[in-house]
Amino acid sequence: MSNMEYFYPAAAVIDREPPEPEEILVIFCGDDLVLTTDGSLPRGGDWCCGVKSKRLILGRIGRARCSLLEWGGSTGDDGGNEGAGIEHLPENFRVQNLRSALLRLPFEARIAVCRGRELAYWRRNRHFCGRCGNELEDLVEECARRCPFCGTVFYPTISPAVIVAITSEDDRLLLAHNRKFRDGMYSLIAGFVEPGETMEEAVRREVAEEVGLSVRNIRYFGSQSWPYPNSLMAGFTAEYAGGEVRPDGVEISDAGFFTPETMPEPPGPGSIARTMIDHWIANYGKKIHE
Numbered sequence: 001m002s003n004m005e006y007f008y009p010a011a012a013v014i015d016r017e018p019p020e021p022e023e024i025l026v027i028f029c030g031d032d033l034v035l036t037t038d039g040s041l042p043r044g045g046d047w048c049c050g051v052k053s054k055r056l057i058l059g060r061i062g063r064a065r066c067s068l069l070e071w072g073g074s075t076g077d078d079g080g081n082e083g084a085g086i087e088h089l090p091e092n093f094r095v096q097n098l099r100s101a102l103l104r105l106p107f108e109a110r111i112a113v114c115r116g117r118e119l120a121y122w123r124r125n126r127h128f129c130g131r132c133g134n135e136l137e138d139l140v141e142e143c144a145r146r147c148p149f150c151g152t153v154f155y156p157t158i159s160p161a162v163i164v165a166i167t168s169e170d171d172r173l174l175l176a177h178n179r180k181f182r183d184g185m186y187s188l189i190a191g192f193v194e195p196g197e198t199m200e201e202a203v204r205r206e207v208a209e210e211v212g213l214s215v216r217n218i219r220y221f222g223s224q225s226w227p228y229p230n231s232l233m234a235g236f237t238a239e240y241a242g243g244e245v246r247p248d249g250v251e252i253s254d255a256g257f258f259t260p261e262t263m264p265e266p267p268g269p270g271s272i273a274r275t276m277i278d279h280w281i282a283n284y285g286k287k288i289h290e
């Protein structure tokens with residue numbers, strides 16, 4: 001796959017035929033991704049194992065069709081205690097943790113994998129009608145499920161979240177330790193968008209709630225699909241406008257403004273948080289002189 005190719009999403013319909021030889025496969029084993037031993041997405045012609053569910057068309061990369069499979073076999077890591085009849089992964093494939101796989105895949109493959117992961121999660125958790133409780137059926141013309149009894153149609157869910165890089169007047173960056181983080185790791189303030197809110201309002205509210213500050217000049221930075229399990233992270237920059245740093249003690253246990261020299265351990269590469277922190281480090285001090 002060259003860098004000139006893009007991922008084009010398709011309507012995500014079910015296909016009951018076996019994959020084409022050149023088809024690119026996004027294969028999940030539970031929450032982990034099945035890759036070839038050279039670290040790329042398998043092709044239809046390479047895959048000789050069965051599947052747990054019907055194949056879902058995701059889109060295409062260049063001319064190659066791209067689809068989602070869920071595989072229910074064994075990775076061989078279970079000490080051989082599994083029952084007879086469970087398929088083992090052939091030698092030319094390996095199972096990899098999704099986050100580390102996403103770090104190494106090319107851009108267009110990452111989009112296909114994020115789409116596949118979010119659709120797989122949605123399909124696993126949306127079997128029954130939330131209105132009348134009947135079993136849902138797949139629509140053939142679009143990626144949705146419909147209740148045959150009351151007619152309600154359910155679409156895949158994406159949960160928007162915001163993340164914000166707040167800088168002080170002297171360009172220090174606000175970093176916070178969330179209780180869910182491992183010891184010593186600090187990152188940016190983040191949180192889910194509440195129903196009815198704009199993203200900018202969500203930034204303002206999360207910052208006030210979690211560290212007691214007010215911010216101004218909220219600007220869009222960029223976004224990232226975050227399929228753990230179904231978020232879309234929208235990154236913003238903002239400037240400190242007032243208040244004392246006061247961690248809420250519930251989610252945030254410590255927070256402060258740091259220079260690149262004094263900052264604690266940031267999150268690992270691959271997240272938009274890390275991209276924004278790296279961007280601040282690369283431009284540190286420049287805006288003071290503007």
Ligand SMILES: [Zn+2]
Nearest residue numbers: 129132147150
């Ligand atoms: Zn219903």
